[in-house]
Structure formats: C-alpha cells, structure tokens
Amino acid sequence: MDTPQNTSRRSFLGTAALAAGAYTAATGPNLLLGQAKGANSRVRVGIMGLGRGRAHIKAYLDVPNTEIAYLCDVDSNRLVTGASTMAGKQEKEPEKVTDFRRMLDDPNIDAISIAAPNFWHASAAILGCQAGKNVYVEKPGSYSAHEAIRLPEIAEKSGKVVMMGNQRRSYPGTRMGMEKLHAGAIGELRYANGYYTSARESISKGKITNPPAELDWLLWQGPVPDAPYKDNLVPYNWHWHWLYGGGEMANNGPHVLDIARWALKVDTPKRVTCNGGRYYFDDDQETPDTFDATFDFGHCGISWSNSSCHRRSPETFPIVTVFGTEGKMDIDYRAGWKIWDLKGKLVEEHDEAPSDVPHFTSFIDAIREGKPLHQNIADAQKSSMLCHLGNIAYRAGGAIDIDQKTSLLVDGQPEAKKYWSRETYREGWKI
Numbered sequence: 001m002d003t004p005q006n007t008s009r010r011s012f013l014g015t016a017a018l019a020a021g022a023y024t025a026a027t028g029p030n031l032l033l034g035q036a037k038g039a040n041s042r043v044r045v046g047i048m049g050l051g052r053g054r055a056h057i058k059a060y061l062d063v064p065n066t067e068i069a070y071l072c073d074v075d076s077n078r079l080v081t082g083a084s085t086m087a088g089k090q091e092k093e094p095e096k097v098t099d100f101r102r103m104l105d106d107p108n109i110d111a112i113s114i115a116a117p118n119f120w121h122a123s124a125a126i127l128g129c130q131a132g133k134n135v136y137v138e139k140p141g142s143y144s145a146h147e148a149i150r151l152p153e154i155a156e157k158s159g160k161v162v163m164m165g166n167q168r169r170s171y172p173g174t175r176m177g178m179e180k181l182h183a184g185a186i187g188e189l190r191y192a193n194g195y196y197t198s199a200r201e202s203i204s205k206g207k208i209t210n211p212p213a214e215l216d217w218l219l220w221q222g223p224v225p226d227a228p229y230k231d232n233l234v235p236y237n238w239h240w241h242w243l244y245g246g247g248e249m250a251n252n253g254p255h256v257l258d259i260a261r262w263a264l265k266v267d268t269p270k271r272v273t274c275n276g277g278r279y280y281f282d283d284d285q286e287t288p289d290t291f292d293a294t295f296d297f298g299h300c301g302i303s304w305s306n307s308s309c310h311r312r313s314p315e316t317f318p319i320v321t322v323f324g325t326e327g328k329m330d331i332d333y334r335a336g337w338k339i340w341d342l343k344g345k346l347v348e349e350h351d352e353a354p355s356d357v358p359h360f361t362s363f364i365d366a367i368r369e370g371k372p373l374h375q376n377i378a379d380a381q382k383s384s385m386l387c388h389l390g391n392i393a394y395r396a397g398g399a400i401d402i403d404q405k406t407s408l409l410v411d412g413q414p415e416a417k418k419y420w421s422r423e424t425y426r427e428g429w430k431i
Helices: 009-015 016-031 055-061 076-084 117-129 145-158 172-183 217-221 247-251 253-265 356-369 377-395
Strands: 045-049 068-074 095-097 110-114 134-137 162-164 189-197 271-277 290-296 301-307 321-324 329-332 336-340 346-350 400-404
Touching: 045 055, 045 356, 055 068, 055 076, 055 110, 055 356, 095 217, 117 134, 117 145, 134 356, 145 253, 145 377, 162 356, 162 377, 172 329, 172 346, 189 253, 217 271, 247 253, 247 290, 247 301, 247 377, 253 301, 253 321, 253 329, 253 377, 271 329, 271 377, 290 377, 336 377, 377 400
Parallel strands: 045 068, 045 110, 068 095, 110 134, 134 162, 189 301
Antiparallel strands: 189 321, 271 290, 271 400, 290 301, 321 329, 329 336, 336 346
8 A cells, every 4th residue: 555655645644554564563473373462362452433333342342351442433423422332341441533543553452343434444454454453354345356356465465364244154053054065965066046135215315515523524535535525425325336335236245145155165257247227216326226146157156136125025035045956055144044955845954143253253363362264354355356246247238257267357348447446546545
C-alpha cells in the first residue's frame, strides 16, 4: 500500500503506515505465527466498526483470556452504542477512538478485528499486517478480484495470523456434516446449489446533503475516492452501490459459495455466468436484487440463486444443497444438515444452534498457541474470488472465462477486465 508523501496527504492518512514499518522492525519475528504468545498469555484486541462489530464484542467476551482494548467507529453515536454492549462485562474499559490507526500505533495490541464496510477490508487488513498486528476481517475481506489476490500475498509475507469471518467454517455441526460428505455419505460429489431469499425493502432515492455531525464522512470513505454524502447510504445501503460494495453477491455470497466450494473441494472455475437485475423497486440500488450465478469447474459445478427482495414463500431453502451419486445433503442456515438417499428417504440429520464464538476462538488460539486456523485467509479469499467473478460476469455481459492455472481472466475480455480492480483509490491507499 502506498504511504503518504506530502503534508496534505499526511493530514488525512497520518503516519500509521510509516509507524507500522518501524514497529515491525523493532519487534522482529517474535510476534510471527509459529512463535505464538503462549497458552496463558492475554490477547489484546481492537475492534473496528461497531455495527457488525457488536457481535465481535460479544464473541470475544466469551473467549477466555482475551481483552477488548479498543473500540473504533467513525460515527460517534455508534461508538457509544457499541461501548454499551460491553458495559461492566470487562474489568478494564476499552479505549474509544474514531481512527483505527490509533490501534495500530499501540505496541501492546496483538490483533485488530475489522467489521467496517467491505471497501475498508483489504486496506485495513494490510495496514494491520504491516503494523505487526494479527487480523480478523469480516467477509468478503476484499472489494475486488485484485484485492482478493493481494491480501493473502501480503498476509503471508507478514507472517501474521489473518482470518476471515466465514463463521460456518467453525460451526461444529457444519464441520461434522462436511466430514460426512467427504467420507462418502452421498457418494461422489457432482454439484452444489446455493440459495438466498429475503424481503429487503426499497432504499429509496437519496438526496445529496451534509453528513450528520456525528459522522466523519471523509474517514468513513477511507480508500474510496471522495464523493458527496447521500442520505440513504449509511449505515447499510452502501452495499448496493458499485463504488462501495458488491451487492448480495459480496454480502451473502461469501457464506453461500464458501460452503459449496468447501463441500466440493474446488478452487478456481473455468467459466462463470451471472444474469439478473433490479426487478422489485425503482430506487438508487445499482446491484441486482435477483440473479442466478453458475460456476463451472469442469468436473463439477456450483450455482447460486438469489432473490433478496422477495422471499418466494411458501418455499423454504437450505443455504446449500450438495448432490452426489448416492443422494444429497441439505445444509441449513443454522449449523445443521439432512442427508437424503436417491429415493428421497431421510437417512440422517443433525440440528444445532449457531454461534460465532468457535470462529473467534480459532483466531485467538492461532495467535496464542499457534494452532491451525479453521480457515486461513488464502483459502477464504478463494471463496470471495467467486463472488468477485460473479459480479464481473454480471457487469460484463453475463459470462466470463478464467484460466484455472493462474486464476486470472482469459485474454480477450476487455469489458471484464475493467472490473478486475478498483479504477481509482484515494491518494495514498492504493493496494
């Protein structure tokens, strides 16, 4: 990531990137994965973004010997609300900051936990690695295909523990189901269908106006080029604008497609198609509310059907159905599953309430004891890459071809290549 080169840029960026290099040099390899802190050591964490970050707070409070040392949000109201989540639940109150780079400057912080919007994920995670911090980053962990490649490369070079928020990788019930699939419970695996249905309402047509006093609009945008504040973007509807998010593909896709890819043990498809549209409302949403995406791996395939503004009742769907030569497995949105034979007879089932705690425990155990993560960032970004490829296919006419050896677009697809990476980053933040 570029670092600030002049006074005007430093006024926005501060000196975190430069301090990160000095901090890493000073601490040396003693904080690298493989030289863990020790089984009895306290891990001190800073949490960035207090929407989804409130779930981070609750989970870390249930991970033994873990201290939440910082809370960070660019919205001062959300900072107060987030802090109230843990009032009286920890002996030492966390420090509250609006700029996450304050956490990077603290040599006593072991990890940062990123729950900011998607467009922040790779930039914040990379700065965290460069500052010698371990990093937990929410899904998708990257805004673009380019970021999905660069983040694992930089994480590996840093030697830090980096984990993405695909919580189902740590659900005991889901892990049990995967073990059964891979042991041959439904024979040879051929295909996986993913589903997502919801009843999201219209986001309306926003107005350009001044940001609210409690929001640091410039810092909220982070690596994104400066744009006027619009009153229907924050805190959630940025998801549906291409400048900031990747729609439902990047929002729920990392969960759905990660399960399907995990089940089939595949990495890179050779062809991706995605077609649909914004069918339900006439408003500011740019990303589709309805689409079907397919991922052809040659010997097997994955599809995902999304309907985010219409639940299609009374139909009910699992998150993923995996088809084999001897039956199928339905994997539900909780942590359970059902196995059916070819005649439609229910053979076996498991139900279990989901919890975020096992995933955060895996992250802390990797830092403290050097235990293997339930999913490392390199593998997680292969699932995020499917989401990026799906969006590229949608925006580039409906279909793209990928070189399975390089994971890059096949030559001769100029329209698709336009969407491979963000066209412009704010000065000083280019990845």
